[in-house]
Amino acid sequence: MNREEQWLLPEGVEEILPERAAVIEGLRRRLLDLYTRWGYELVFPPLIEFLESLLNGAGRDLEIETFKLTDQLSGRMMGVRADITPQVARIDAHSLRRKGPSRLCYCSTALRTRIGLPGASRIPYQIGVELFGHDGIESDAEVISLMLATLAEAGADDVTLELGHVGIYRALVRAAGLTDADEAVLRGIYLRKARTELDAFFSERALPEPAARALAALPWLAGEDALAQGRVLLATASAEALAVLEQLAELVARVRATHPQVAIHLDLGELRGYHYHTGSLFAAYRNGVSEPLAKGGRYDHIGEVFGRARPATGFSADLKLLVACQGTAVQPGGILAPAGSDAALLAEIARLRAAGERVVQALPGADNLPAELRCDRELVFVEQRWQLHSLSS
């Protein structure tokens, strides 16, 4: 970013110019068509809402990420959404109130107060799906399959799927009898994977064994042997945590069976994401890139505050990151038509457009440069008829 851009736009706020906009829009259309074919219905949650309803049940992380402002009409505090998932959960619980499962999808911009990685955007163009009303690995598996289909459509074929389950951590926290305050400290340490802090945390507190030992080991249970090691670790620590691990094992087996080509990485100590996640967690990483391309998980309680607790699972991705996986897009060419209002010319332009061609009509007195206008052909009147001539040579 040069000095002038820094002066014009705040950090993490960018504009998208025609070439990139065309690629993003192309992918947006293809993905929304994909979700429609899977039975997901499109919704448009509002850009801005009263803070209470926007953040209800969504957790503290999201509150910090949310831009707040005062509504001049009501005098109440409003927030600009930092994540669309809780809004869609509200639509399901409060506005739709369906009996059976609801499958919803969305694609809109969100706004965040903070920047994740240096150079990242604060305005993600969030696309995703949410599936409400089913509690079980089948719905998680469906959402994971659709997430992988999304990445394939975006051209990201070298992804690793990371799987975890916050239920293991939560069960162990209960077994160890941690207070909310201690749990918040521990969560921070888990997210940073800070080993010495973790050791200090447990040596400063007399917590019941073997749950405490299991909590101290969990952040490093990852990779190939995570399931086997987890079974040993949890066998004596918490029957509840062990049962959750078996659910995760079943989900892994299912995804392996349906997507044998996808590399799976297990991480039992992963707590990534917002506080609202309650069950399985999934994320897709590109090799060597630390920011996930898409992420999601189960969150069964958000709807509760809107009068209806519905099981829920879903994923989202930032379209701006997804398009980075695509090679440079082949820009469609176009036809440069001469200026004029002659009826035959206008009819020919209309005919070409109706046939799906991109036709740009020259404006009199302007430099109608074919390269700038991305035109590779021109419409010329030769031998008493309108003809197309190549401009590329």
Ligand SMILES: N[C@@H](Cc1c[nH]c[nH+]1)C(=O)O
């Ligand atoms: N919205 C979540 C991902 C998610 C979608 N559905 C459930 N979880 C995020 O951005 O991290």
